[in-house]
Amino acid sequence: MKISLRQIEVFRSIMLAGSVTGAARLLFTSQPTVSRELARLELVSGLRLFDREGGRLLPTAQALMLLDEVERCYVGLERIDHYAQSIRNFEHGRLALTCLPLFSQTLLPKVCRRFYQAHAGISVSIVSQESPLLEESLVTQQHDLGLIEVHQVPRGTRGELLFSADLVCVLPPGHPLAAKTVLSLEDFHQIDFINLASLDIYRQTLDEHFRQAQVNRRTVIETGNAASVCAMVRQGLGVAIINPLTALAEAGRDLVIRSLNLSVPYRVMLIRPNHRPASVSVDAFCEVLREEAQLSVAGIKEAVSGNTNVAG
8 A cells, every 4th residue: 555645644734733633623624533544654654653652642753754755745735736826817828929010019018018017927929920921820820819900810710800990190290281180182182291112001092092082192202111101200201191000109209190081990800829729818918908909099089189299
């Protein structure tokens, strides 16, 4: 026969309490049960653990040696218990997310700050990449979460609409168009304009709207991302129409945001691969994402309300 955990528990309780009666009280059991388990432990181990004198149990040298090892084992059990509790409380773990570089610069910093404040033990890995590598990594289940612009959900994943708000105009302070609260396409006729790259889907959509309205903008600079566009506008090189997340992040830094009387929705999809293991930490991160997305929508509405410099 082997020593059982119950026998070790009884032995440790006797050593802590100093008596069978005290051990029974600690273990919420009867004195006969404690005495029986102690006798079995001595039989199985071949050790004489206690001397009986006048109804008292006096631990032997063998008992003291055994107790040292038992306590080391209990420290390990307590560490396991604490670690299990920390897992339940989201205190350990790692979350992998992939997204367009735009989201790692705008939406995610505030999301990560709020998430870290509540779950400091969980590390977040963010991989920024462009399409189609972004979608391919989600298809191959490499990440727990993804943020994409398109509505077509990659195969092997499920998606939900996380964010939706119209494109907005960004202008340098003092620009004549900044005096207006809402801009029409005609307002951009013969105006110096900073444009996104020609392959950008939102650039193509805007170009078609301006073509149909017969409005001729003077495109003075083309650049690859919205943050670069804002830097050009900040230097007074022209005005631009960009996604609202970047506009909100850049607002208050020598930029003015104005809405358009034309609705061109900018949408962000939250993607979860179907074959990644379920995780309470991922669920918690998604909840913070949803909340921060709604706060961003409200912030954009405030920014375009006519306040010249609204902090992002």
